[in-house]
Amino acid sequence: MIVIEQLTKRFGSRTAVDSLTATVQPGRVTGFLGPNGAGKSTTMRMIVGLDRPTSGSVTVGGKRYDKLAAPMHEVGALLDAKAAHPGRSAESHLRSLAATHGIGKQRVDEVIAITGLESVARRKAGKFSLGMGQRLGIAVALLGDPATLILDEPVNGLDPEGVMWVRQLARHYAAEGRTVLLSSHLMSEMAQTADHVLVLGRGRLIADAPIGDLLGANAASVRVRSPRATELAALLAGPQVTTTPGTDGAFEVRGLTAAEIGDRAGAAGISLHELTPVSASLEEAYLALTQHEVEYRMEAAR
Numbered sequence: 186m187i188v189i190e191q192l193t194k195r196f197g198s199r200t201a202v203d204s205l206t207a208t209v210q211p212g213r214v215t216g217f218l219g220p221n222g223a224g225k226s227t228t229m230r231m232i233v234g235l236d237r238p239t240s241g242s243v244t245v246g247g248k249r250y251d252k253l254a255a256p257m258h259e260v261g262a263l264l265d266a267k268a269a270h271p272g273r274s275a276e277s278h279l280r281s282l283a284a285t286h287g288i289g290k291q292r293v294d295e296v297i298a299i300t301g302l303e304s305v306a307r308r309k310a311g312k313f314s315l316g317m318g319q320r321l322g323i324a325v326a327l328l329g330d331p332a333t334l335i336l337d338e339p340v341n342g343l344d345p346e347g348v349m350w351v352r353q354l355a356r357h358y359a360a361e362g363r364t365v366l367l368s369s370h371l372m373s374e375m376a377q378t379a380d381h382v383l384v385l386g387r388g389r390l391i392a393d394a395p396i397g398d399l400l401g402a403n404a405a406s407v408r409v410r411s412p413r414a415t416e417l418a419a420l421l422a423g424p425q426v427t428t429t430p431g432t433d434g435a436f437e438v439r440g441l442t443a444a445e446i447g448d449r450a451g452a453a454g455i456s457l458h459e460l461t462p463v464s465a466s467l468e469e470a471y472l473a474l475t476q477h478e479v480e481y482r483m484e485a486a487r
């Protein structure tokens with residue numbers, strides 16, 4: 186379990202992480218989401234002691250990272266896929282890390298097999314593609330067979346098969362009762378992987394919820410098609426109702442159920458050619474949550 190309390194990190198006048206309080210529970214995959222620059226990497230770096238908090242605290246399994254007796258067994262992290270020395274082979278990089286942490290050679294072979302690096306394990310890491318570098322970074326994270334796994338944008342540079350593999354790996358580790366925290370700036374990535382999501386915007390927590398709740402919180406819409414669309418849209422208008430024209434003659438209504446729309450159209454004698462409830466995509470839910478944060482950043486950058 187990762188416990189984050191009032192965690193703040195400032196770089197000069199920029200607040201990268203702002204009074205963040207959250208718990209990452211074992212036994213499930215927690216997605217860490219937010220637009221670029223939201224503070225995800227900085228938070229993850231503070232979890233593993235690579236950045237020192239300006240204030241607040243974070244513990245893994247009840248202890249600060251620098252107080253862990255066997256950190257590689259407690260926490261495995263992929264933070265910077267280019268961390269291996271470019272002149273070193275993947276195997277020798279893993280072996281030297283294993284040696285410094287009292288981990289046997291057999292485990293090195295295991296993580297090479299788990300991450301599918303057998304055929305390139307003797308090649309120099311500097312010649313690795315982004316995807317192979319990611320796999321090597323994940324191999325490092327898994328080396329200590331850790332109870333907590335932290336992966337920062339793990340699918341970057343991976344092909345579809347690799348993306349699927351990371352997804353299964355995360356789910357497998359969570360199913361074993363481990364704590365799994367994965368970051369991404371893409372909600373679509375999380376939709377099929379995470380059970381729970383933490384959403385950051387400008388360093389602050391803007392959502393901490395089961396992934397299903399995030400969908401429910403964002404009102405679904407109804408797609409309506411009618412030969413008298415303009416008239417119907419005017420009839421449905423109200424302070425809580427928005428209508429958005431679609432590209433194909435249909436329009437989307439938010440704020441009314443399909444039944445309410447059908448009843449009003451029927452009462453006015455307007456025929457309907459389509460009345461389809463549309464559930465919000467996770468991507469839409471995420472955009473609705475983070476839109477303000479992104480807009481602010483764009484304005485501030487001008």
Ligand SMILES: Nc1ncnc2c1ncn2[C@@H]1O[C@H](COP(=O)(O)OP(=O)(O)OP(=O)(O)O)[C@@H](O)[C@H]1O
Binds near residue numbers: 201222228370
């Ligand atoms: N070492 C540093 N010095 C100065 N500013 C930094 C440093 N590290 C991060 N920042 C700033 O802190 C903010 C948060 O960055 P961070 O990398 O944590 O965000 P992120 O959510 O991981 O985004 P991304 O997906 O782009 O990596 C950004 O504005 C970034 O420019």
